[in-house]
Structures are given as structure tokens and as C-alpha cells.
Amino acid sequence: MSDETAENQAPDDASTRPHKPPHAEPLVRVRRIHRRDLNRAWEFLKLCFRAVNRETVEYQRPRSKRRFLEVYEEEGVEQLLFEAGAEGDAAEIVGYAECAFEITGSDNWMNENFFTRRGMRPMFVEELAVHPDYQGRGVGSFLLEQLEHLARVRGCTHLVLEVAENNKRAMQFYRARHFQKLDAAVFMARRVDADEELLPPRPLKRKRASADDDKKTAKKASAKKTAAERPAKVAKVVKPVGEKKSVGEKKSVGEKKPAKKAPAKKTAAEA
Numbered sequence: 001m002s003d004e005t006a007e008n009q010a011p012d013d014a015s016t017r018p019h020k021p022p023h024a025e026p027l028v029r030v031r032r033i034h035r036r037d038l039n040r041a042w043e044f045l046k047l048c049f050r051a052v053n054r055e056t057v058e059y060q061r062p063r064s065k066r067r068f069l070e071v072y073e074e075e076g077v078e079q080l081l082f083e084a085g086a087e088g089d090a091a092e093i094v095g096y097a098e099c100a101f102e103i104t105g106s107d108n109w110m111n112e113n114f115f116t117r118r119g120m121r122p123m124f125v126e127e128l129a130v131h132p133d134y135q136g137r138g139v140g141s142f143l144l145e146q147l148e149h150l151a152r153v154r155g156c157t158h159l160v161l162e163v164a165e166n167n168k169r170a171m172q173f174y175r176a177r178h179f180q181k182l183d184a185a186v187f188m189a190r191r192v193d194a195d196e197e198l199l200p201p202r203p204l205k206r207k208r209a210s211a212d213d214d215k216k217t218a219k220k221a222s223a224k225k226t227a228a229e230r231p232a233k234v235a236k237v238v239k240p241v242g243e244k245k246s247v248g249e250k251k252s253v254g255e256k257k258p259a260k261k262a263p264a265k266k267t268a269a270e271a
């Protein structure tokens with residue numbers, strides 16, 4: 001009789017192994033955006049472009065919340081959300097892709113004739129963003145493949161997008177996926193050697209006393225001066241009448257000798 005206890009079963013017996021989902025990693029799903037997602041999607045985009053915006057001179061992405069909300073109302077624009085984890089409210093946005101089938105508000109600097117003259121029917125990739133914590137895990141490739149799929153289904157011949165040349169990660173990403181530069185337009189800059197328009201900093205002067213303060217200090221000073229100038233009171237020593245100078249009694253310093261009386265000149269009559 002064979003032993004059927006769990007301990008004696010072969011470890012690789014597939015029929016008894018607990019059911020495991022086929023994917024150990026969470027799935028990434030794509031769906032169209034809803035009105036209720038707009039605030040969350042806006043915050044998501046700000047987070048994704050924070051680092052890029054610090055380094056690029058081109059317009060800041062995402063443009064503005066007002067524009068973002070307008071886009072939702074526009075015809076011919078697709079806004080796609082890519083989510084990971086559980087379905088529903090618990091799902092986390094890990095990617096966002098936006099595309100348009102004609103030149104829209106944010107692309108009105110483009111020359112439409114450029115494409116028509118060359119028989120191109122472009123799909124404009126307006127935004128492509130992956131959550132910083134999920135970059136490098138194939139989400140960006142999923143976004144782009146989804147857009148390419150839409151382009152094919154809608155009869156477009158090219159994906160067209162704009163990217164800052166110094167957004168190195170994105171440039172590498174697009175080049176590796178066979179995107180080529182369309183136009184020679186780049187932002188250029190040159191330093192202008194010129195004097196500074198504003199003067200350099202200078203030391204701060206000590207605060208000058210006000211007229212009132214001047215009066216007060218003058219008053220104080222004069223009060224001190226008169227006190228100092230006032231002669232010290234000398235106690236008068238009253239000598240008893242007829243008292244003689246004692247032998248050792250000295251003249252005080254500075255006491256002057258009485259001037260000798262000059263002999264009176266003889267008058268002419270006396271002579």
C-alpha cells in the first residue's frame with residue numbers, strides 16, 4: 001500500500017502543489033483615463049518630470065493643470081493610464097501616455113505642411129512618463145508599443161514627438177527604438193560679455209544719530225562738563241587773630257610771594 005501522506009509525496013508533484021499565479025511580478029495594465037483620475041494623473045506627471053524639468057530649457061512638463069484638464073475635453077486626443085498591482089482603486093499609476101492625431105494646442109509651433117508634403121500621416125506623442133520607481137522595468141516600452149499599436153490601427157505612418165536633447169535618458173530610449181531627428185532646431189545660447197547692470201554690494205554705514213539724539217547727547221555732555229569744571233569747595237581755615245606762622249609752616253605750592261614794593265620815586269621837590 002503506497003503512503004499518500006503529504007510528507008511522502010514527491011516535492012515536484014504538480015497536481016498537489018498549491019496554485020501559484022503565473023506571474024510573480026505584478027501585472028501592468030492599460031486603460032483610458034476617466035474624469036475621476038485627472039487629479040491623480042496630474043500629480044503623477046509632476047512627479048515624473050521633476051528631475052527632467054530641473055535640467056531642460058524647453059517648456060516645463062506637464063504644461064499647466066488648466067491645459068491638462070482642457071486636453072481631457074478635446075476630441076482626437078488619447079490619454080492612457082498604465083497601472084500596476086490590484087485592479088480598481090488600489091492600483092498604482094506607473095505610466096501615462098498621451099497622443100493626438102492632429103496638431104493640438106501644445107504643438108501649434110509645428111509646421112503641418114512638413115508632414116503633408118512628405119506624405120506622412122503622423123501621430124503626435126504628446127506625453128510619455130513612467131513613475132521614477134518603475135523606470136527601467138519595461139513600462140516605457142509598453143507605453144510606446146501601445147502608442148505604435150494605436151497608430152497602426154488608426155492608419156498613421158509615423159510617431160512624432162519632441163524631446164529635449166539634454167534629457168539623456170529619454171534620448172537614449174528613443175534612439176534605441178529607431179527614432180530619428182526630424183529637424184535641426186535646437187536651443188542655442190552664447191554668453192554676452194558685458195558689465196553688470198547692477199552695482200556690487202557695499203558695506204553698510206553705522207546708523208547716524210537723529211537730531212533729537214544729538215540734542216540729548218549734547219545736553220548730557222554739557223551736564224558732565226559743568227560738574228567737572230566746577231571748582232571743588234575749599235574749606236576756609238579761620239585762623240585765630242594774632243596767631244603766628246609756626247616755624248615748619250610752608251607755603252602751599254603755587255602760593256606767590258608778595259611782590260616787593262618798589263621804593264617810591266623822589267619827587268622833584270624832594271630832590
Ligand SMILES: CC(C)(COP(=O)(O)OP(=O)(O)OC[C@H]1O[C@@H](n2cnc3c(N)ncnc32)[C@H](O)[C@@H]1OP(=O)(O)O)[C@@H](O)C(=O)NCCC(=O)NCCS
Nearest residue numbers: 052128129130135136137138139140141162163170173176
Ligand atoms: C523615458 C522613459 C519614458 C523610459 O521609461 P522606462 O520605463 O524607463 O523604459 P524601459 O524600462 O522600457 O527602458 C529603459 C531603457 O533604459 C535602460 N536603463 C539603463 N539604466 C536605467 C536606469 N537606471 N533606469 C531606467 N532605465 C535604465 C533600460 O535598460 C532600457 O534600455 P533599452 O532601451 O535598451 O531597453 C522614462 O525614463 C521617463 O518617464 N522619464 C521621465 C519623463 C520623460 O523624460 N519622458 C519623455 C519626455 S519626451
